[in-house]
Amino acid sequence: MTAVAEQAPANRLRKNSLGVGAITFMVISAAAPLTAVAGGTPLGMLMGNGAGFAGTYLIVTILLLLFAVGYVAMSRHVGNAGAFYAYAARGLGSMAGGATALIAILSYNAMQIGVMGLLGAATSGLFAGWGINLPWWVWSFIAIALVAVLGYRQVDLSAKILTVLVLCEYLVVLVLDIAILKTGGDSGLSAAPFSWSQITSGSPAIAILFCFAAFIGFEATTIYAEEARDPKITIPRATYFSVVLIGVFYMLTAWLM
Secondary structure, eight states: OHHHHHHGGGGSOOTTOBOHHHHHHHHHHHHOHHHIIIIIHHHHIIIIIGGGHHHHHHHHHHHHHHHHHHHHHHHTTOOOTTTHHHHHHHHHOHHHHHHHHHHHHHHHHHHHHHHHHHHHHHHHHHHHTTTOOOOHHHHHHHHHHHHHHHHHSOHHHHHHHHHHHHHHHHHHHHHHHHHHHHHTOTTOOOSGGGSHHHHTSSOHHHHHHHHHHTTTTGGGGGGGTTTBSSHHHHHHHHHHHHHHHHHHHHHHHHHHO
């Protein structure tokens, strides 16, 4: 009994280990800034509303900030790693909570399958140029193994690694942004992408879809409540910071593009 009691804390979430910065960068990493800019933004412009895509980012950012107000208010009363499941179960009952969990599991796993395939194909092509020829699925399984190891380790290690990777992603996109600012772009710099006529042109519904998708994972701030330092302050700040950082960064880049 004594041995079990001594070992129990090792199997629990590590409390007081994550600050505002760590949580912010962990959720921003889920949004994958470089992927959203290089993959999502061009498609959103092509299939959505063209130049008005930047203005759409502004609208979506405001909407998610309004959502975040209620979300972080609930986080003060629900400290649970179950995120949306825990919130839905507390507010609407266990049946609604279970339905929320099943939809989330289906959606995130479907996305994860696609992401792992994309990662494997991109990595295979990169290393093939260096003379290392391996099938795409080998790289996908290597990535899965790395994620498993980091998931087993302490959460602050993953936070440090993700912070470095996210900063590198931001740096790559900022280099592009600065280059466009320096040259002025093909048609010069203009506020036209934020006009209502541009935002509602083409297929704005598709543009809105792509914009919301670019924020994927920002709601994950609350799942770190048990591991955060002073969660009543850390979680709200991390949530607002992540929405603003993602929204402003994407909006600025889409405008320059």
